[in-house]
Amino acid sequence: MNKQIQVKVLFFGATAEITKIREINIEIPANMKAGELLNQMICKFPSLKNCSLLMAVNQEYANAEKMLEDRDEVAIFTPVSGG
């Protein structure tokens, strides 16, 4: 059996409204990339497809190739609009 790791996934603004979740702990296979987790979330919440999506891992912007580690904090959100 493949090793599982646990990550915390955060949603903000539009993505929190779509998923109706702000924070969730999930188990994923070890060696999963950020982009794969994003695709998994889009499958679960198809309306996310209507947004441009960015990710951060441990509070740093991350690209799809970023390898996830146990206890990582992953955030999924739309392009920022502060100011």
Add this chain to the structure above:
Amino acid sequence: MEKIFNKNFCALTNEPIDVGSISRRLVPENCGAIVTLDGFVRRFTEGKETLYLVYEAYEEMALKEMQKLVETAHEKYDIEAVTIVHRLGKLQVGETSVVVAVAAPHRKAAFEACQWLIRELKRTVPIWKKEIYSDGEKWIEGESPQKLSSNYVSD
């Protein structure tokens, strides 16, 4: 939530912002100018009326990104101190949403740094704005990620 580093100060707050006191938080004696941006809630955007705004932040990351911007601004411009405060929660029309204050020996660097800081803040600091209209509401999406660096995930 706030962070003080060297002479700089970054904060997120749910309370109304006193622009004057933020602007003059530091008045360094080697400086002769503070350029302050007072960004506030606009009623009409391309003819559409906004009743009020709601801002939300990924607070820990937002503070880190603000600090990075301030550090880069110090590398790029001859400035002495930067203060950035962004309001969160519900804001009425006319209320200040963001203040960027830059103190420098001379005004030119302060103007340039202030302009650069607000532009980058709007591109990179994880804060989102929801506009509420009389007939609905909408989370505003910033610049599309394609225009950002390739370090960002795009759809």
